[in-house]
Amino acid sequence: MAKKILIVSGEASGDLHAASLTREILKLLPGTKILAVGGENLRQAGAEIIYDIKGLSVIGLFDVLKKLPAFFALKKFLLERIRQEGLDAVVFVDFSGFNLRLARELKNSVPAVYYVSPQVWASRPGRVKTVKQYIKKMIVLFKFEEEFYKKYGVDAGFVGHPLLDIVRPEMQKQELLDNLKFSADRPTIALLPGSRKQEVRNILPVMLEAAKLINDDLTAQFVVAKSTSVDWQVYDQIIRRSGGIEVKTVEGKTYDCLNIADFCLVCSGTATLETAIMQKPFCLIYKMSLLNYLLYRPQVRLPYIGMANIVAGKRVVPEFIQFNANPKKIAQEALRILRDKKEFQKITEDLAAVRSSLGPPGAARRAAEIITGLLSSRSIS
Numbered sequence: 447m448a449k450k451i452l453i454v455s456g457e458a459s460g461d462l463h464a465a466s467l468t469r470e471i472l473k474l475l476p477g478t479k480i481l482a483v484g485g486e487n488l489r490q491a492g493a494e495i496i497y498d499i500k501g502l503s504v505i506g507l508f509d510v511l512k513k514l515p516a517f518f519a520l521k522k523f524l525l526e527r528i529r530q531e532g533l534d535a536v537v538f539v540d541f542s543g544f545n546l547r548l549a550r551e552l553k554n555s556v557p558a559v560y561y562v563s564p565q566v567w568a569s570r571p572g573r574v575k576t577v578k579q580y581i582k583k584m585i586v587l588f589k590f591e592e593e594f595y596k597k598y599g600v601d602a603g604f605v606g607h608p609l610l611d612i613v614r615p616e617m618q619k620q621e622l623l624d625n626l627k628f629s630a631d632r633p634t635i636a637l638l639p640g641s642r643k644q645e646v647r648n649i650l651p652v653m654l655e656a657a658k659l660i661n662d663d664l665t666a667q668f669v670v671a672k673s674t675s676v677d678w679q680v681y682d683q684i685i686r687r688s689g690g691i692e693v694k695t696v697e698g699k700t701y702d703c704l705n706i707a708d709f710c711l712v713c714s715g716t717a718t719l720e721t722a723i724m725q726k727p728f729c730l731i732y733k734m735s736l737l738n739y740l741l742y743r744p745q746v747r748l749p750y751i752g753m754a755n756i757v758a759g760k761r762v763v764p765e766f767i768q769f770n771a772n773p774k775k776i777a778q779e780a781l782r783i784l785r786d787k788k789e790f791q792k793i794t795e796d797l798a799a800v801r802s803s804l805g806p807p808g809a810a811r812r813a814a815e816i817i818t819g820l821l822s823s824r825s826i827s
Contacts, residue, residue, distance in 0.1 A: 449475060449534045449821045453482040453493060454524070454548065456502045456541030458641040458675045459716040460484075463562055463810070464539045465491035466608050470814035475821065481531065483524070485675075496527060500675070502541075521548055528556060534821050537561055538581075546573060549580040557820055561585045561813055563602075567594045568748050568756075574598045583820070585813045588757060589803070605812040606805025609716075613723045615705035622702050626669060626694045633666045633708045633784065637693070638700065638721070640713035641673040646680055648733045652771050653711045654688040659777035661691060664784065668693040671703040671717075709784055711776065714751050714765075722754040722762075722800050727793040729764050729780055730755075733771045754800050762796040 451471070455464040465487035468480050472492050482493035489495050497520060502513070521544070528536070535557045538545035542564030549558050560581045566573045567590070577584060577600055584602040586592050595602035623630055635657065639650035650670070657668050672681055672695050681695055696703055704710065704721060710728035712721050721728050730752040754762050764779050766772065783789055 448477045448479055450479045450531060451481070451535050451537060451817070451821070452524070452528060452531070452533050453480060453484065453488065453537045453539060454541065454545055455482070455484045455488065455539040456499050456544055458485070458673065460540040460562060461487045461499060462612065462716075463608050464488050464493075464537075466612065466810035467537070467539070467561060467813055467817075468493050470811045471817060474814055474818045478821070481527070481533075483520070497523065502544075517544055520544070521551065524548060525551055528552070535559060535817065537817060540564070542566075542573070546576050546580075550576060552580065554580060554582075557582050559583045559585060559817055559820065561817075562587060563591050563595075567591065568751075571747075574600065583816060585816055587804075587809065589805070590757070603816060604805070605816070606807070606809035607719070608809040608813075609719060609723055610801075610804055610807045611810060613701055613720050615702045616699070617702045617705075619706050622696075622699070622706050626667075626696070626706075628667045628669075628694075628706070633664060634706050635660065635666050635668050635780075636703045636707035636710045636726075637668060637670045638703075638710060638712045638717040639670065640715060640717070641675050643676050643680055644734075645713055645715075646673070646676050647684065648735075649713050649731055649771075650681070650684045651688060652731060652733060652773055652776070654685065654691055654693070655773035656711060656776040656780070657693065658688075658691045659773055660780055663777075663781055669703050669706070670695040671700040672697040674698045709780060711780070714767075718763075719753045722797045723804075725794050725797045725801065727763065727783055727790055727797070729766060729776050731766045731771050731776065733768055754797060757800050757803055758796060762793060762800065 453464050455461050461484045464484055468491040471478055480493040481496050482488045483497045484495055485499045533556050538560045540562040558581050563586045564573055584595055584600055586602050586604050587607045589604050592602045592604040637653045639646045639653055670693050704724045704726055707726050710721050710726050712718050712728045712730055714730055714732035718730055750756050752765055766776050
């Protein structure tokens with residue numbers, strides 16, 4: 447009898463990882479029915495989308511409060527659907543604010559696996575209790591996460607990072623340079639302002655202002671890596687208002703943009719690890735509303751927010767957060783790194799070490815093997 451799984455993701459990065467996982471599950475167990483809360487990546491991977499995630503992503507408490515009715519409605523819808531479907535397993539992918547609450551509501555009525563761990567090691571460690579009580583298996587992407595969970599008696603397995611199988615350019619470097627009418631002799635700087643509308647609105651203006659200052663000192667060329675989940679008009683309005691700097695915008699080709707870049711300005715999040723995997727020196731930038739920052743900053747227990755720095759256990763790339771996200775400071779640091787060949791090389795080597803610590807390729811396959819083992823035995827080994 448065909449197995450049936452529900453996968454619950456809520457953001458662009460989760461949709462990407464869930465899609466890779468879905469493909470591997472279907473290879474191992476053809477005929478498995480996979481229902482999903484997800485987006486286009488999951489749909490193309492073969493999942494049946496029962497709720498599209500467009501508009502679910504939130505930043506900060508006030509964004510959450512505005513969308514509470516939608517989250518309550520989604521939880522009610524899923525609980526009813528789970529009762530109707532007779533599922534063999536539920537797989538939660540990131541999106542911890544919603545997924546951990548849903549796991550509590552399920553009360554272990556369906557075997558639950560978590561793929562892409564909540565960052566409980568960085569903030570709100572009390573969530574570990576919820577994980578231990580309601581999640582049968584935590585599948586983690588970083589070795590230090592496995593060690594962290596095992597200290598608390600959580601059954602966690604390290605599979606490596608799925609981005610190692612995903613992060614690769616599709617075009618030849620010269621092809622994109624030619625398409626953009628960029629010169630191979632001028633430095634190229636890629637701007638990655640995030641995959642959420644509010645992130646782009648908060649961070650792209652800072653990046654563009656920093657780009658102007660960089661360009662005043664170093665004649666460069668700039669490309670904005672546009673997320674497919676944010677409307678063009680958001681970028682167009684910000685770029686028009688910035689004035690004085692010529693940038694090219696490329697949609698859905700982040701890895702190609704990174705491939706042609708000599709240096710990058712990157713929004714905190716998945717993109718920082720993607721940039722690290724591509725071994726491109728960068729400045730990390732993050733800015734949110736003041737009230738959200740004041741609420742969340744005291745909860746963060748780590749000295750860094752960028753995964754490259756967290757994995758390395760040291761400052762590999764500079765971080766410019768909130769009040770420190772100053773275009774002048776960012777431009778000065780970018781220019782310093784670009785001009786200091788030894789520093790540039792050291793960052794590149796440190797990023798290579800970060801990449802090597804992420805395990806071998808094939809993370810999604812290993813995660814799928816754990817999940818299909820559950821489907822076969824109805825218990826986690």
